[in-house]
Amino acid sequence: MISGTITGRPIERRSNLSNAEFRSKYLKPHVPVIVTDAINHWPATKTWTPDFFRTRFGDRTVRVDREYRLAEYIDLVEHSSPERPAPYLFHLFLDENFPELLADFQPWPEYLTPNWLGTHFLPGAVGRRIADHDRPGVFIGGQASTCANLHYDFQYHSFSFQLFGTKRFWLYPTDETASMYPDPANKCLSLVKNVENPDLAKFPLFANANPWLCDLAAGEMIFIPGGWWHTTRMLSTSISISVNTANATNWPAVVRELHAELQPRHPVLASPFAAYMRLVGSWKGWKDGI
Numbered sequence: 320m321i322s323g324t325i326t327g328r329p330i331e332r333r334s335n336l337s338n339a340e341f342r343s344k345y346l347k348p349h350v351p352v353i354v355t356d357a358i359n360h361w362p363a364t365k366t367w368t369p370d371f372f373r374t375r376f377g378d379r380t381v382r383v384d385r386e387y388r389l390a391e392y393i394d395l396v397e398h399s400s401p402e403r404p405a406p407y408l409f410h411l412f413l414d415e416n417f418p419e420l421l422a423d424f425q426p427w428p429e430y431l432t433p434n435w436l437g438t439h440f441l442p443g444a445v446g447r448r449i450a451d452h453d454r455p456g457v458f459i460g461g462q463a464s465t466c467a468n469l470h471y472d473f474q475y476h477s478f479s480f481q482l483f484g485t486k487r488f489w490l491y492p493t494d495e496t497a498s499m500y501p502d503p504a505n506k507c508l509s510l511v512k513n514v515e516n517p518d519l520a521k522f523p524l525f526a527n528a529n530p531w532l533c534d535l536a537a538g539e540m541i542f543i544p545g546g547w548w549h550t551t552r553m554l555s556t557s558i559s560i561s562v563n564t565a566n567a568t569n570w571p572a573v574v575r576e577l578h579a580e581l582q583p584r585h586p587v588l589a590s591p592f593a594a595y596m597r598l599v600g601s602w603k604g605w606k607d608g609i
């Protein structure tokens with residue numbers, strides 16, 4: 320395992336955290352937290368190892384930077400090093416690629432409910448744009464692999480569950496967006512490619528950024544609030560899953576984000592659509608009582 324200096328604000332670690340306290344201290348005010356005992360009941364915390372994927376699914380094809388047999392990719396991951404980091408397998412939909420594993424991470428911790436993503440109250444392409452985000456994805460990487468892009472998840476909350484190995488997270492609050500240099504072609508992505516060694520001549524404001532940091536260990540869950548920028552680097556071979564949620568606590572921001580995305584393409588429809596979504600959100604929020 321590699322470590323390296325880690326500077327920034329540590330993310331709080333909690334155990335035995337009630338859902339009521341999670342909602343009031345973290346979810347509603349958009350504060351990140353790690354919960355150390357949220358998924359002790361998942362079979363995946365015991366069985367999902369590199370060997371498990373290699374022996375059970377070795378012949379399956381996965382697309383990373385190119386197509387690999389999974390056994391070949393796992394070998395690459397296990398030989399990953401800072402000099403030759405393996406490419407990162409990022410959010411491969413589990414329902415599509417490993418449907419037989421869906422039972423290995425049930426039930427979800429209560430912190431993820433209510434989740435309005437995946438509920439079918441939105442028509443057409445926008446409904447699908449939203450629905451996909453509640454589908455859990457698996458992430459696999461080797462020592463020094465990185466999630467190359469500093470990004471935020473379209474204002475959705477993100478819950479990431481570490482099942483094997485250790486991964487370092489850098490999180491930046493939404494109000495530091497001006498220092499993140501959003502890509503004009505996709506404002507959820509930052510132009511800053513390496514947060515550990517940023518090009519400050521090109522991105523001088525990034526010097527003002529104040530990361531929140533943690534090394535997420537196997538068995539732990541991290542909550543990344545909607546709108547928070549984040550990126551990762553693996554400290555060892557790493558297997559995790561992640562899923563997005565939306566509810567009354569981030570819906571207004573999700574609607575603003577969707578409106579901004581729709582406006583240039585559908586200038587007439589974007590505002591009525593956003594009004595409809597706000598209305599749905601008020602009704603659902605009132606029903607949920609949070």
Ligand SMILES: O=C(O)CCC(=O)C(=O)O
Nearest residue numbers: 458466472477479551561
């Ligand atoms: O786990 C990672 O490497 C990245 C996770 C992520 O970007 C997310 O959950 O939104």
